[in-house]
Amino acid sequence: MIKTLGCALALAVTAAGASWSQTLEDSLALTYTSNPTLQAERARVRAVAEGVAQARAGYLPSVSASAGISRSRTESSGGFFNQANTVTPKNYSINASQAIWRGGRITGAIDQAEANFLAAEENLRAVEQSVLLDAATAFLNVQRDTEIAEIRRNNVEVLGAQLQAAEDRFEVGEITRTDVAQAEARQSAARAQFAAALAQLASSRAAYTRIVGQAPGTLAEAPPLPTLPDSLQEAVDIAADYSPVLRGAAFSEEAARAGIQVARGALLPDVSLSGSAGTRRDSSFSGDQSDSYSIGAQVSIPIFTGGLNRSRLRAANHIADQARLQVSAARRQVEENTTNAFNNHIAAQSVIESSSQAVRANEIALDGVQQEAFVGLRTTLDVLNAEQELLDSRLTLVTAERDAYVAGLVLLQSMGLLTAETLALDVEIYDADLRQPEWGNIDLTPWN
Template identity: 65%
Template structure:
């Protein structure tokens, strides 16, 4: 059983180390950007919402319709002074109607402005979804690399403990150590084997998560590139977020939509003025062959006098919705400030963890070497060596996890500022030009590569 686990670990390590099928961080994000079903569904939703602008603008354009009809009537009459008689009539009617809105009191204009604001809000929602999915793909990439490195460290630890156990048994045979020392080495080896099995299981789960987000299982993953330049202070990060954050921008566009809806609702109080024209022709198609043509042009005015409070209620409702949208902008701003502040401080803390972990690894390497030398001359026990190896192992695992966490923290800060986009990451193959251009902040982004 353990041989199977070791073989699996060797295969996993071979996949990580083999450069023949190397897949880069950028390729992972590009594949996700083009094929992720969540993004594709969101883009389709934006396309659907964009059609509302065309529908709203159509109210200002003329409406033209045509009608045509033909019927056949056969009349048979028998007896009487003229004897039997049969009459057939096949009348034909043709009609064209046209209507043009002249004045709607701001109702149509308000509906157009509302539709345009809804489209802009939907595009910002797409930017939010894009950043979320890209962060998921990047995290999945980093998780596979981290868990692969952890599995490799665990496998190396098993090999070291196997050699340690062999050495302990040899020393026991010659009487240098006791049976207790051998048992301690056996216990550490058994624990290391269990930890290796857990690490391989976690690696398999991370690979499955990668497949769910990216659309294919990872092959060889190359090291991730350096992060773009980050803000030097939380104030700089907040300034960028207030310009770029799609959450805040979507809330602002929703407020614009609600305000436009008020104008549209108030337009129902105004008179409606329209111009109507029609032309018709009727052919009797009987014995006389009569043909009648009619033309008419009508200007109509409709003034609402009493609607049972309907129009007033709609205006109040639109006003309340606008108040709600305005308050949500304030809430969105607070949310963005909280997320950016948290992400910035998490990034700073993660960098400190990496620095401490690197020093810990270096110190534990020196300590292990010293303990091994002291144990060789009988100044240290087998347990001391095992403890030193365990401390070095934990330091290396902490460093691997800290490097992954720091990178994810940097990406999370970019997302919080609204910069984790295809443009910032220099992802090629933009499927649709949906994203509205955000206000440019005074911040120089270092190219991703």
């Protein structure tokens, strides 16, 4: 049974590319270039960007051309002659119109489209950071669960040796059958825990494959985190400037305010110029041709629309109020998330320190208990308990190291800095933005 579980661990660790070592930067770079969630959001941003071109088209003239041909035959009889006449007229025309004044609706539509595009870009930054966080978490989960499985495997071997020693001591009458049963029970529980650890490792590997796009190979040690703020206030200030959630809400408010201008423009006159030119030619015997030209100006003044335009203006004002309040809500949410992330990172660091001390203390305690048991001062159960405490402290340390690293990444995300650019990933940075954030003097030391 032990050999079977050991083989399962070896297969889990070496499957899918054990001949190469994969770093966290490699995983994040692959995720950045191939993750379907991120690719889909980029496609959505490109679609939103087309709204800017569509809005700007309102400034340009509209020109259309048309052509037509028909055939008609007329026959008449009576008198001395029968007459027949076939006519094939051809028509050609071109029409053009140019908006002169639309009450500010064109300018408002352009401002609204640009603000919507920038809001979409900020949402893309948020999705990018969320996907990169998921990829990094999956990477660290595989590492953590691999270490846990190895610790569990080693515990099975240690308890197996402990059981063999207990049986040998029982044979010579040094301990009772109860001591042997206790050792056997501990080893059986350890085998079950090892099997559960292998299942968890398989689950983490599957999650990694889903997010990154390929199965994990031999994962290298994660690099040190980028420089993090020294104080909570510094972290909150950075988040206030660079959080995509807050910036996106601000751009959405700009779009809503531009919508007021669009709605107000419907109450004002609409002035436009139009022109057309056309030619008609007959293919009959006479070969008549007629040309026509026209140019004119048109003014349209809304007088009564049943309250429709006024209602749309009121609705636009309400939407702008909603967007303004959503900015305040986003600011509070960002401050809360940043505060929680900062405190969680501090707490995780403390857990690492205490867990490291616990591992060292339990190693010393186990060594002492084993020596005391050898001279009969301790029972088999004492040794088993000491081994269990050491095992628990090692598992706690492995989990704490993973949790501290993830907490640091979450803090970067809450500040808006968990991007391919600030992490200096070896990828071509996707850029569809009209305005990029100015990083200023913030220390964004990448992984080296």
